[in-house]
Amino acid sequence: MSFERAKRVNGGDAPSWPATGEGGPPLIARMFEVQDAKELALAVEQPEEEAHLSERPSPMATAGAGSFDQIQEADTSEPRMPFIGSVLDYVPGERITIERKLNVDEDLYLADHAFVHAPGIKPTSACMPVVPMTMSLEIMAEAAACLAPGYGLLGFEDVRSVTWIDLADVDEVALNIVAQIVRHDAERGAFSISAAIYVEGKSSPAITATVLFGDRYLVELSPTFSDLSNARAHSLTADEIYVERHMFHGPSFQCLVGEFVLGDEGIVGELCVRSPEKLFESTRSPQLLTDPCLLDAVGQIVGLWAMEQERYVFPIGLTKLEIYRPTPPVGTRAPVRVEILQSEGKTLVADVEVQDGEGGVWMRISGWRTWKFRWEKRLVDFRRQPDRHLLATPAPAPRFDGAVSLMLSSAELKQFDPALLARYCLSADEMLTYKELERFPQRQRQWLYGRVAAKDAVRLWVAKRQQGEMSHPAAFAISSDERGRPFVKPAPGLGSAPSVSISHCEERAIAVAHEHDIGVDIERIATRDVGVVEAFASAKEREMIGRFPVQERDAWLTRLWCAKEAVGKLLGVGLEGKPLAMEAAEMTGDGQIVLSHKDRNARARVSTIEDDGFIIAYADLEQSVA
Structure with a gap:
């Protein structure tokens, strides 16, 4: 991105058209699964064969009270919200609880968000796959949408990510997504819906948020973006960042594109809208209410700025996110601007604006928070x-x-x-x-x-x-x-x-x-009492050690003990409880010891080295010594 273009990133205008799609772009949160609250109630209360909700029922219309296995068998050509699993509890206009079982075979995006890089070597579950915070926002938004049929997603408030949601060493984990209407603000035309995700076996939520739905977009954020001070080009392009794995993300989340311009308090770049067709196994056209992969890249570009300060970050929440447009077409390059508000201590806080590639503003984020470490x-x-x-x-x-x-x-x-x-x-x-x-x-x-x-x-x-x-x-x-x-x-x-x-x-x-076979041992130099010394050092060995300066006695006793341990490892037998079965034939001032093992009829040369208060001994059979 050029410096001139970077200066224009925050010049877009937020729209004022309805969030429901009337007279404007398509509805952000159009619900194929739930036409209205009554329809969902019927789907929950009636057996599948008795719930005749429409001439062409959607996958979720008949699976509301069923299992995720039923969803997987549904027509994958029909758009559907991918995180609506089994409905456990539902009170129309009040609350809903949904169980969604994350599975490494179904939730393909997990393989692209795993901490351990071992492709082709370890299965996904062994690589500690973690649900991105932004995917958790999508999960909560879908649950909240079931309480606001016919309304559009406006954004999120007070997002707090407490713990990771991971599938460490398991192929499946169950989530309970709880959503409840908190209030309806008629003046704003918005529903505030509290949402939380609980991981099976945990009493506290992993993440919480307030999800906003309404009939018109809210335009309440107006962040200020200053000119980049000390503007400079980032040394790497997006392609180089991913190829060299400065970001651990796999293809689904590789939404950074082009070049980046850094400033002392911010960064400017571009994000690319990627196709969601490979995020899930059971559907190639998921109906996502957000773009969780591109949102994750917001955290990535914040991370680029932090890396310039020799710091690394993970997102832990945000104060508010407002959406003003539906997700642009796949391939759209969306300019993004980040203003760093706080970087002292353990947290980094930023404001963010993402444009839609046509000069308008797609979304704004106030108080994007990350945990910072070195x-x-x-x-x-x-x-x-x-x-x-x-x-x-x-x-x-x-x-x-x-x-x-x-x-x-x-x-x-x-x-x-x-x-x-x-x-x-x-x-x-x-x-x-x-x-x-x-x-x-x-x-x-x-x-x-x-x-x-x-x-x-x-x-x-x-x-x-x-x-x-x-x-x-x-x-x-x-x-x-x-x-x-x-x-x-x-x-x-x-x-x-x-x-x-x-x-x-x-x-x-x-x-x-x-x-060749070799043995090594390491021990801290320490004073040993007479009884211990006599248990592992023969009279001849004690006499040999006595020739060295008295201040080196502890070091030489440690050298001898280490040497015998190393020879035991070399021969593959250990000390066998008989350290006196080995005896030193030679000791030289440069730390070389020749040991003979009486029981094993073996002779080894041991090189002992003092290093930072420790003795290291390397043993090799004498005939193979160089």
Whole structure:
């Protein structure tokens, strides 16, 4: 969008024609399902075969008291409101309660609004699909429409999104949508209808709003949009934003188009009206009362402005939204202007105006509210493209050619919810193990960090070896044998997988991948009493450690313990409760230790490294040491 065009975005006029379609554009909230309140009452009270409501009944006219399965079997060529499921309670002119079962096979838009990016690797339900706030507005509007037949949707007031509505690890979840007429303002010609969405099993609503219906559009908002100060072009086009996944949205919600102009207190751009034909499985022509996908893009363009401030946002509500026209034709490019009103603290508040592509105003929003937070760039990059970025960082390198060693700590991941991290990185089988550890939160977190570090090490090792791209971390699994030794399960694209070893201490995890068997261990340097030392260090080993400066004694005792742990992992047997079965043959000042395992007739060289108060030990069979 050019700077000159950007200056004209807020120049449109709001219309004054009726909301019912008389003498103006088509009715926004025309109801094929419910011709009037009496018709809906009949549909609820009578069995399907007795409800003769018209010569050509709509899908919902006979399904008002039925199930969503009945709706799916209806004629999909007939426009219908897609969120009107089973009517549980209805008092004409007062209230209605509708149950709508969200289903990943029916509600196709969910796949385009999932937090975890794992296409072709995980099913939709495993990717934490979330109902957008703007789709929740559509859901509440459809329920409210049943209480105002013959009237048009004017907008929303006091929208408050409290919790996400998600389908995490389930294919279906039931919603109860409750709507009740609060008042009829004759002077404004508007019905105020309170609406709320409850998720099954929850006593509090996930989102609430007041939905406005009437016979004429309301024009009560008149936001002021100042000239963009310090105007500058955004560095990315809309196509680049989506291709590089700076926005996580799939095709249905990719309504940003063209270029964007940023200012210190605002942003200008264009939104595109997309076809709704792929939002639902059972209908290609849903009768939507709003354009939930384009409205979601309002949040996206607000998010673009926030990203320039190194912040990220999720919508949590709005003060008021007024609609002045029906949804423009598919393909319409609608100019949009955002004025940032507040950006301090944890919330960002903005006013928004969206035009209709013909110079008129389509809608205005007052007080669009978002929750604002900051993510480290490394975490952001991983979230948007987990098959191209690593979470773990390089650990002090072992003295073995070809090894990849990576480390993670809780401090680095404090902005990453562990449950969401698990969804990004773990396969289905690994997720089961993760959930089995729920009773032991610290152990669960350590196990997760170890698996994430190991997967990063494996996919980096494979990419280097194949000179190709990295795998998605959830595309393969790391399992354990009967002794607890980790190994990489065969998977497409991995080829000959490396050996892997994992260790964790406190809130740190380390993993190493190598062509040959290898062992790793990490321990914090600490003072150990005489009894503990004598339990794992022979007299010969204690004498060898005594040659080093006394101030290094704790570090060398930790090096020896780490070395024995690493050799136990290398051999796949652990310490077997007999640390004295291993004995050091050599210790050198650079941290190298040669250990002989008496019971296993094995000899290993261990490289020990001090790092930020910890000792890291890498063990390799002596004959394979470079």
